[in-house]
Amino acid sequence: xxxxxxxxxxxxxxxxxxxxxxxxxxxxxxxxxxxxxxxxxxxxxxxxxxxxxxxxxxxxxxxxxxxxxxxxxxxxxxxxxxxxxxxxxxxxxxxxxxxxxxxxxxxxxxxxxxxxxxxxxxxxxxxxxxxxxxxxxxxxxxxxxxxxxxxxxxxxxxxxxxxxxxxxxxxxxxxxxxxxxxxxxxxxxxxxxxxxxxxxxxxxxxxxxxxxxxxxxxxxxxxxxxxxxxxxxxxxxxxxxxxxxxxxxxxxxxxxxxxxxxxxxxxxxxxxxxxxxxx
Amino acid sequence: xxxxxxxxxxxxxxxxxxxxxxxxxxxxxxxxxxxxxxxxxxxxxxxxxxxxxxxxxxxxxxxxxxxxxxxxxxxxxxxxxxxxxxxxxxxxxxxxxxxxxxxxxxxxxxxxxxxxxxxxxxxxxxxxxxxxxxxxxxxxxxxxxxxxxxxxxxxxxxxxxxxxxxxxxxxxxxxxxxxxxxxxxxxxxxxxxxxxxxxxxxxxxxxxxxxxxxxxxxxxxxxxxxxxxxxxxxxxxxxxxx
Amino acid sequence: xxxxxxxxxxxxxxxxxxxxxxxxxxxxxxxxxxxxxxxxxxxxxxxxxxxxxxxxxxxxxxxxxxxxxxxxxxxxxxxxxxxxxxxxxxxxxxxxxxxxxxxxxxxxxxxxxxxxxxxxxxxxxxxxxxxxxxxxxxxxxxxxxxxxxxxxxxxxxxxxxxxxxxxxxxxxxxxxxxxxxxxxxxxxxxxxxxxxxxxxxxxxxxxxxxxxxxxxxxxxxxxxxxxxxxxxxxxxxxxxxxxxxxxxxxxxxxxxxxxx
Numbered sequence: 001x002x003x004x005x006x007x008x009x010x011x012x013x014x015x016x017x018x019x020x021x022x023x024x025x026x027x028x029x030x031x032x033x034x035x036x037x038x039x040x041x042x043x044x045x046x047x048x049x050x051x052x053x054x055x056x057x058x059x060x061x062x063x064x065x066x067x068x069x070x071x072x073x074x075x076x077x078x079x080x081x082x083x084x085x086x087x088x089x090x091x092x093x094x095x096x097x098x099x100x101x102x103x104x105x106x107x108x109x110x111x112x113x114x115x116x117x118x119x120x121x122x123x124x125x126x127x128x129x130x131x132x133x134x135x136x137x138x139x140x141x142x143x144x145x146x147x148x149x150x151x152x153x154x155x156x157x158x159x160x161x162x163x164x165x166x167x168x169x170x171x172x173x174x175x176x177x178x179x180x181x182x183x184x185x186x187x188x189x190x191x192x193x194x195x196x197x198x199x200x201x202x203x204x205x206x207x208x209x210x211x212x213x214x215x216x217x218x219x220x221x222x223x224x225x226x227x228x229x230x231x232x233x234x235x236x237x238x239x240x241x242x243x244x245x246x247x248x249x250x251x252x253x254x255x256x257x258x259x260x261x262x263x264x265x266x267x268x269x270x271x272x273x274x275x276x277x278x279x
Numbered sequence: 280x281x282x283x284x285x286x287x288x289x290x291x292x293x294x295x296x297x298x299x300x301x302x303x304x305x306x307x308x309x310x311x312x313x314x315x316x317x318x319x320x321x322x323x324x325x326x327x328x329x330x331x332x333x334x335x336x337x338x339x340x341x342x343x344x345x346x347x348x349x350x351x352x353x354x355x356x357x358x359x360x361x362x363x364x365x366x367x368x369x370x371x372x373x374x375x376x377x378x379x380x381x382x383x384x385x386x387x388x389x390x391x392x393x394x395x396x397x398x399x400x401x402x403x404x405x406x407x408x409x410x411x412x413x414x415x416x417x418x419x420x421x422x423x424x425x426x427x428x429x430x431x432x433x434x435x436x437x438x439x440x441x442x443x444x445x446x447x448x449x450x451x452x453x454x455x456x457x458x459x460x461x462x463x464x465x466x467x468x469x470x471x472x473x474x475x476x477x478x479x480x481x482x483x484x485x486x487x488x489x490x491x492x493x494x495x496x497x498x499x500x501x502x503x504x505x506x507x508x509x510x511x512x513x514x515x516x517x518x519x520x521x
Numbered sequence: 522x523x524x525x526x527x528x529x530x531x532x533x534x535x536x537x538x539x540x541x542x543x544x545x546x547x548x549x550x551x552x553x554x555x556x557x558x559x560x561x562x563x564x565x566x567x568x569x570x571x572x573x574x575x576x577x578x579x580x581x582x583x584x585x586x587x588x589x590x591x592x593x594x595x596x597x598x599x600x601x602x603x604x605x606x607x608x609x610x611x612x613x614x615x616x617x618x619x620x621x622x623x624x625x626x627x628x629x630x631x632x633x634x635x636x637x638x639x640x641x642x643x644x645x646x647x648x649x650x651x652x653x654x655x656x657x658x659x660x661x662x663x664x665x666x667x668x669x670x671x672x673x674x675x676x677x678x679x680x681x682x683x684x685x686x687x688x689x690x691x692x693x694x695x696x697x698x699x700x701x702x703x704x705x706x707x708x709x710x711x712x713x714x715x716x717x718x719x720x721x722x723x724x725x726x727x728x729x730x731x732x733x734x735x736x737x738x739x740x741x742x743x744x745x746x747x748x749x750x751x752x753x754x755x756x757x758x759x760x761x762x763x764x765x766x767x768x769x770x771x772x773x774x775x776x777x778x779x780x781x
């Protein structure tokens with residue numbers, strides 16, 4: 001929150017990132033083989049002695065839930081990032097009213113729990129809308145009746161606020177010499193921004209994007225509390241239908257670990273493809 | 280009904296009943312209690328975890344790695360549910376085996392435990408990074424003086440890593456205060472849940488959620504103020520990096 | 522170093538145990554931590570009030586049990602009971618076959634029919650045909666959820682599940698739902714409130730299905746606690762016989778909530 005704080009170190013502490021991926025050969029140490037054997041035995045016990053008879057019945061719904069979770073994750077991360085660019089930019093160069101507004105926005109969003117923001121949007125604003133007949137008759141109403149737009153809005157805003165802070169640092173951190181050089185070439189302000197400043201800033205922000213995206217994945221289950229049916233909410237349904245507590249939650253944890261793992265591997269693949277020299 | 284003034288009924292926030300302000304403040308107090316307890320518990324776990332990861336044997340190190348990996352890859356909400364039900368169950372089971380018998384785990388203790396375990400993994404990572412940032416020469420010098428490992432830890436490593444750890448640790452404190460909101464999902468009466476109850480009872484959703492938001496924000500800003508002071512103290516003697 | 526850590530960890534663990542062990546003994550009576558008028562709802566001083574709170578006090582006094590009310594999340598209330606976070610459920614939980622597989626119940630202490638409400642602007646019946654194509658809200662883990670899914674969900678209605686009854690009611694008022702199915706008394710309380718008065722009215726009672734809708738509301742307890750069950754059943758009988766039940770019921774209802 002404070003200016004001196006490098007945000008990415010905390011993000012790294014909270015989100016699994018590519019540096020943490022084990023290498024294949026690291027599994028072949030003697031003590032690791034023993035540990036893996038113990039883990040395998042544990043997994044076997046979990047599979048064998050716990051109740052999993054509910055699983056086949058819920059598999060299709062689980063698949064649907066995972067799709068919803070991923071759709072929520074990617075749509076909000078992309079929208080949030082698009083919003084974060086102007087948020088970071090005006091904090092660096094904007095006129096002071098815009099600067100103050102952007103800074104205030106980031107502070108408020110980062111200073112309050114996401115769950116509260118979500119409920120504020122869904123129950124607070126959502127119960128306000130229908131009292132205006134104009135909204136009720138507008139083409140937006142069918143969407144406003146659904147719950148997912150509120151989930152997307154809350155997650156997007158939150159991602160934008162956290163990533164906006166990163167973008168602020170990224171914009172400010174582009175070496176002045178590069179911008180001066182561009183100006184010396186006679187680039188217009190817009191060209192300079194489009195060709196030099198923005199690409200360099202995004203390049204600098206990329207390493208943090210991975211952690212922020214994992215954090216965003218970890219935030220998505222909150223939308224289940226406003227009746228969006230994501231994978232978390234499917235598991236809740238299993239728990240409520242069957243009164244089994246641990247098995248569904250263990251499966252859910254496993255699903256999220258797999259999703260995080262896939263995400264992290266994908267990011268590592270992408271990072272290897274983007275040249276990072278001089279960044 | 281569409282008259283905006285009619286939406287705001289400030290008397291609902293009065294501290295004495297029939298206003299709900301008192302209930303909100305008590306919820307805030309609960310949240311702060313859990314945040315402090317969970318943060319402290321997390322700090323202890325984190326110190327242990329970081330030392331285990333850096334100085335422990337290969338098995339300790341791998342187990343710590345599993346702990347931090349799981350916590351960093353699974354949503355807090357899921358962990359909180361798992362720990363809230365399974366953690367207390369397991370504790371009772373273990374105590375039953377040891378022979379102490381069933382204990383009654385209060386919501387507050389369960390909340391602190393849950394937040395603490397999550398925070399512990401984050402703290403482990405922050406502290407590990409900070410300890411690694413301490414110049415190894417300082418620790419070697421301490422060892423060369425014949426200090427015992429405990430003394431090296433308390434006299435050199437911990438004080439020397441503090442400036443590196445404080446930014447991360449202060450971020451984690453802010454995260455702890457916000458994570459307490461997730462306990463609303465297991466029915467613990469912290470600020471977010473009492474806000475929803477108040478809002479549901481009075482139907483003044485917007486008012487109460489905004490009021491709770493203001494309380495959380497105040498908590499963050501006040502914490503921020505103290506964090507800045509602590510950071511400035513901790514960075515005394517450091518070359519300012521521009 | 523490692524020893525110190527172990528000592529710290531151990532003392533911490535013991536500290537948790539000690540802190541937890543202080544508050545033992547009284548039976549914890551669980552119910553959903555949400556406004557569910559007129560049965561349980563929080564007042565502005567943070568206390569819980571309502572018919573069911575008074576019932577709980579009367580039962581515990583009659584059975585000479587020391588009780589403390591413990592609000593928990595509704596969707597985890599049965600796991601909370603089985604994992605001993607609470608000892609009884611007095612939370613408008615109907616006695617159903619499905620639940621009896623996991624927990625045990627006392628005799629019923631009230632029984633009311635199930636109704637459906639909707640916006641005033643629309644007219645429809647509380648039948649599968651009437652609700653076809655509509656979105657109907659129910660609370661999760663309730664008999665209404667099971668019923669609505671079976672009778673309405675499989676006949677062309679969309680069933681939306683809410684964590685609390687209050688949220689479903691609120692979404693009906695906000696126009697996000699076309700109908701809400703729930704206990705008729707709880708719906709009645711909503712329709713009497715300012716919010717409900719303005720938007721909605723009762724569309725009718727649903728056709729009974731005893732296999733799903735159960736035989737009334739009972740006190741949920743863990744299986745195998747027959748002594749407690751006997752005590753509770755005796756207490757319910759006693760307060761019915763000595764007039765206590767009717768005395769506090771009159772404050773809330775103008776009919777016999779005990780049902781047939």
